[in-house]
Amino acid sequence: MRHWQVNRILLLSGVICAVALSSSVASARQQINTPSDTTITRTLTSEGTEFWLCFMKNFRERDPEKPGTYEPAVLEVFLTADDDADVQLEIPSLGFRHRLRVPAGAIRNVQITPEAELDTFPRPQARALRITSDRPITVYALNHRIQTTDTYLALPIGVLGTEYRALCYSKLSAALAPIFAIVATEDDTRIEITPTSPTTDGHNAGERYTVVLDRGQAYQVRASFASTGSGDLTGTAIVASKPIAVFSGHTCAYVPPGVKACNHLVEQLPPVSTWGKHYFLGRLQGRSKYTFRILAAFNGTRVFKNQSLIAVLDAGEYYEEPNESANIQLTADKPILVAQYAQGFANGDQVGDPMMILVSPTQQFVRRYRIATPIQGQWNHYVNIIAREEALGTIRLDGQRISRNLFERIGVSSYFIAAVRLDYGAHTIEGDEPFGLYSYGFGYGYDGYDAYGTMGGQSFLLLDTLRDRLPPTTAFSRSPSGKALHVIARDDRSTDRGLASIEPLLALNMRAYLPRIESGQPQAEFDIHPLDPEQDGQLTLRITDVAGNSTTVTYTYCFNPMRGSFEFITSDQCPPQRPWTVTLAGIASAIYHTASFRTTGDLAFERATGNAYSSSLSIGALVTYALGSRLRLRASLSLEPFGRGISAPDSSLAAARLSNDTLIAVQAETILSPRLPALALGFGVEWTLFAYQVGTRRYEMFACGGGRITTLLSSQVTLERHFVLPSPAASESTMLGDAQHRTLSTLRTINAELWGGIGFALPIPQAPRWSALLQVQYTYPLSSILRDAEWSAERLQALLGVRYSF
Numbered sequence: 094m095r096h097w098q099v100n101r102i103l104l105l106s107g108v109i110c111a112v113a114l115s116s117s118v119a120s121a122r123q124q125i126n127t128p129s130d131t132t133i134t135r136t137l138t139s140e141g142t143e144f145w146l147c148f149m150k151n152f153r154e155r156d157p158e159k160p161g162t163y164e165p166a167v168l169e170v171f172l173t174a175d176d177d178a179d180v181q182l183e184i185p186s187l188g189f190r191h192r193l194r195v196p197a198g199a200i201r202n203v204q205i206t207p208e209a210e211l212d213t214f215p216r217p218q219a220r221a222l223r224i225t226s227d228r229p230i231t232v233y234a235l236n237h238r239i240q241t242t243d244t245y246l247a248l249p250i251g252v253l254g255t256e257y258r259a260l261c262y263s264k265l266s267a268a269l270a271p272i273f274a275i276v277a278t279e280d281d282t283r284i285e286i287t288p289t290s291p292t293t294d295g296h297n298a299g300e301r302y303t304v305v306l307d308r309g310q311a312y313q314v315r316a317s318f319a320s321t322g323s324g325d326l327t328g329t330a331i332v333a334s335k336p337i338a339v340f341s342g343h344t345c346a347y348v349p350p351g352v353k354a355c356n357h358l359v360e361q362l363p364p365v366s367t368w369g370k371h372y373f374l375g376r377l378q379g380r381s382k383y384t385f386r387i388l389a390a391f392n393g394t395r396v397f398k399n400q401s402l403i404a405v406l407d408a409g410e411y412y413e414e415p416n417e418s419a420n421i422q423l424t425a426d427k428p429i430l431v432a433q434y435a436q437g438f439a440n441g442d443q444v445g446d447p448m449m450i451l452v453s454p455t456q457q458f459v460r461r462y463r464i465a466t467p468i469q470g471q472w473n474h475y476v477n478i479i480a481r482e483e484a485l486g487t488i489r490l491d492g493q494r495i496s497r498n499l500f501e502r503i504g505v506s507s508y509f510i511a512a513v514r515l516d517y518g519a520h521t522i523e524g525d526e527p528f529g530l531y532s533y534g535f536g537y538g539y540d541g542y543d544a545y546g547t548m549g550g551q552s553f554l555l556l557d558t559l560r561d562r563l564p565p566t567t568a569f570s571r572s573p574s575g576k577a578l579h580v581i582a583r584d585d586r587s588t589d590r591g592l593a594s595i596e597p598l599l600a601l602n603m604r605a606y607l608p609r610i611e612s613g614q615p616q617a618e619f620d621i622h623p624l625d626p627e628q629d630g631q632l633t634l635r636i637t638d639v640a641g642n643s644t645t646v647t648y649t650y651c652f653n654p655m656r657g658s659f660e661f662i663t664s665d666q667c668p669p670q671r672p673w674t675v676t677l678a679g680i681a682s683a684i685y686h687t688a689s690f691r692t693t694g695d696l697a698f699e700r701a702t703g704n705a706y707s708s709s710l711s712i713g714a715l716v717t718y719a720l721g722s723r724l725r726l727r728a729s730l731s732l733e734p735f736g737r738g739i740s741a742p743d744s745s746l747a748a749a750r751l752s753n754d755t756l757i758a759v760q761a762e763t764i765l766s767p768r769l770p771a772l773a774l775g776f777g778v779e780w781t782l783f784a785y786q787v788g789t790r791r792y793e794m795f796a797c798g799g800g801r802i803t804t805l806l807s808s809q810v811t812l813e814r815h816f817v818l819p820s821p822a823a824s825e826s827t828m829l830g831d832a833q834h835r836t837l838s839t840l841r842t843i844n845a846e847l848w849g850g851i852g853f854a855l856p857i858p859q860a861p862r863w864s865a866l867l868q869v870q871y872t873y874p875l876s877s878i879l880r881d882a883e884w885s886a887e888r889l890q891a892l893l894g895v896r897y898s899f
Contacts, residue, residue, distance in 0.1 A: 141249020254364025369454020678894025707736025738766025
C-alpha cells in the first residue's frame with residue numbers, strides 16, 4: 094500500500110466503465126455457440142433484471158499511524174444496458190433508495206451509502222443492495238478504501254445457485270484476512286457452512302454449522318488469525334436451501350504471500366453447477382510471473398497442467414502455483430474453478446499491485462466483446478485472446494483483422510493465445526467463432542502502483558449433461574532429425590474428457606515410444622521410428638478417450654530403394670514404386686521468326702524478308718525414368734509446325750481484281766514457309782522442386798531442360814502472294830493467285846535446339862497411376878533453317894497432357 098494520487102478514484106471509476114462495457118456484450122442478445130453434444134437446460138449470462146449485492150469488509154477504517162482519522166468506504170455500482178432501462182437500487186434497512194434511467198449503450202454510476210459495508214463478523218446484517226430493472230442490465234461494483242480497491246461483476250438471480258465453494262487467499266494479519274459473504278434472496282433460507290479454516294465466530298475447520306437468513310440479509314465470515322497455517326477459507330463449502338449470492342476474497346492480500354503490497358480482493362462466485370473443466374491462462378504483458386489457483390468441488394478431481402498431472406484434489410481442496418511464467422492449459426476430469434492473480438509490486442517487476450481474475454472456461458466463450466480502457470494516464474492496456482486454430486484470422490479489433498502472426502500455440506493444444514495492446518478508449522473485438530478474452534492493464538510512472546483486470550464477458554451455462562461424443566484427434570510432423578515421425582494425440586475440446594489409452598493394433602518394422610497415459614490427460618506426444626530404415630513398415634494405433642470414444646490411425650513408412658529416400662504417410666499402404674512414366678500431350682506454340690535475306694537458293698525477292706510472329710497446335714509424347722527422389726531422365730518426340738512463316742514485301746505495285754470485278758492497284762508481299770512440320774527428338778532431365786504426397790496421391794512441381802534435334806519432313810516450301818495495302822474488307826480474300834510448292838535446296842534438314850521449362854504434375858482422382866501434366870517451355874535454335882541465309886524460329890510452348898506411371 095502506498096500514498097494514493099488525487100486521481101485514483103477517478104481512475105478506478107474508469108476501470109469499472111471498462112468492465113461494464115465489456116460485459117454488456119456477453120448478454121442474452123449475444124448468440125452463444127455451444128458444443129453440439131451438450132444438452133442445455135438454460136443459457137444464462139451476466140445480464141438480468143434483478144441483482145443482490147453486498148460490499149465486504151475492505152481493509153480498515155482507521156490508519157494506525159494517524160490516530161483519530163477515519164475514512165469511510167467508497168462504494169459504487171456501475172450500470173449498463175443494451176436498451177433504455179428504468180432501474181431502482183435500494184437497501185430498505187438503511188433508508189437508501191435511488192431511481193435512474195440508463196440509456197441504451199450508456200454507463201451510469203451510482204454512489205452507495207458507506208453504511209452498506211459489512212463491518213461485523215459474523216452477525217447477519219440487513220445491508221444487501223437490491224437492484225431491479227424493467228430491461229436486462231449489467232452491473233459492476235466498486236469497493237475502495239485507503240489505497241486498496243477491487244471490483245467485481247455482479248450476477249443476476251437467474252445465475253445464482255444453492256451450492257458454492259469460497260475462493261479466497263492466504264492470511265496476512267488479524268485484520269487482513271480471507272473473507273466471504275452470503276446474501277439471501279428469499280426469506281427463511283437455511284445455509285450450511287463447512288469452513289476449511291477456523292473462523293472468528295468460533296467455528297473450527299471442518300465443523301459444519303447452519304445459519305438462517307431472510308431476504309436482504311448478508312452474513313460475512315472471516316478467518317481467525319493464527320501464527321501457523323495459511324488461515325485460508327478457500328474451499329469452504331456453502332450449501333443453501335434456496336438460491337443465494339456469494340462473494341469471496343480478502344480484506345487486503347499479498348500475492349504471493351510475503352510479496353508487497355496488499356490489495357483488496359473480491360469476486361462474486363459462480364455456483365458449482367456452472368464450473369468448467371477446460372481453462373487457458375496467459376502471461377500478463379509487462380509481468381514476468383503470475384499466480385493461479387485451482388479449486389475442486391468433487392473428490393478425486395484429477396488436474397492437469399498441459400500434459401502433466403499436477404494434483405488429485407478432493408472436494409474443497411485447491412492447488413496453487415505461486416510463480417508461473419508460461420502460457421498454460423488447465424484441464425480436469427471434474428468441474429473446477431480457476432483464478433489468475435497479478436502479483437505485488439515488489440515481485441521484481443516493479444509494476445502494479447495484486448488483482449484477481451476469475452477465468453472463463455472454454456465452453457463459455459462467446460463471439461463478441463465490447464471493452465473500454467480506463468481514463469487517460471500513464472497506463473499500458475492489453476487484452477489476452479484465446480482461440481482455436483480455425484478462429485485465427487477471423488478475429489477483428491475495431492473492424493481490423495488481428496494478424497495470425499500475433500498468436501502462439503499454447504503448448505501442444507489446439508488453442509492459441511495473443512496479447513494485443515490497446516489504445517485508450519472503447520473497443521469492439523469480434524470473431525466468426527467463439528473465443529475467450531480478458532482485459533487488464535498496469536500503470537507506470539505517475540500511475541505506477543496500480544493494476545486492473547477482468548474477464549471480458551462470458552455465458553453462464555447451466556448444464557444437465559455434458560457428454561463427450563467426439564473421438565480424439567491426431568496431428569503429426571517429421572521430427573527435427575527427419576528420421577522419425579512426431580505424433581500429437583489430442584482430446585482437449587470444450588466437451589472432451591481427456592485421453593484414456595493409446596494401444597498398438599499392428600506393428601510391422603515400426604517402433605513407437607508410447608507414453609504412459611494418465612486418465613484425463615488432454616494431449617500426448619510420441620515418436621515413431623522404422624526398425625530397418627531400408628524396409629517398408631506400418632503401425633496402427635487405437636486412441637481412446639475417457640468417454641470411450643476411439644479413433645484408429647495408421648502410419649506407414651515407405652522406403653524407395655531406387656531413390657534412396659523415405660516418407661511417412663497415413664494410408665495403409667505405400668504408393669507403388671513406378672520409375673517409368675509416359676505422357677501424351679497437346680502442344681500450343683507461339684513462334685518468333687528471325688529472318689533477313691533477299692535470296693536463298695533459286696528464290697529471290699524484291700525486298701529482304703523481315704521478322705514475324707506465328708502460332709501452331711501440335712501433339713507430342715515423352716518418357717521419363719526416375720534416377721532418384723528428384724531426378725528423372727527424359728526423352729520426347731513431337732511435331733513442330735512453323736505456322737505462317739516469313740514474308741518479303743514487293744517494291745512495286747501490283748494489280749488485284751476484287752470479288753465485284755473491280756481492278757485495283759495493291760502493295761503485295763510473298764509469304765514463305767516450310768510445307769511440312771519438323772519432327773523434334775529431345776533429351777533432358779526433370780528436377781523435382783517440390784513434392785507433396787497424401788496417401789497415393791502425389792503433387793509435384795519440377796524444372797526441366799535439355800537439347801533436341803529437329804528434322805524437316807520435307808525440303809519443299811510453300812509460296813503465297815497476298816496484298817496488304819489498301820486494307821481489304823473483311824469479306825475479301827487477300828491471296829493473289831494460287832499457292833506454289835517448290836523444292837528449296839538450301840533448307841537445312843537437321844537443326845539443333847536448347848530448351849528449358851517448368852511443369853506441374855497433379856493426381857487424377859480415382860486413377861492412382863494417372864496424373865495431369867502442365868508444362869511451359871522455351872526453345873532456342875542453335876542454327877539457321879537455311880544454309881545460305883539467316884532464318885531461325887524461337888518457340889514458347891505450353892504442354893497439357895496426361896501422364897501414366899508404371
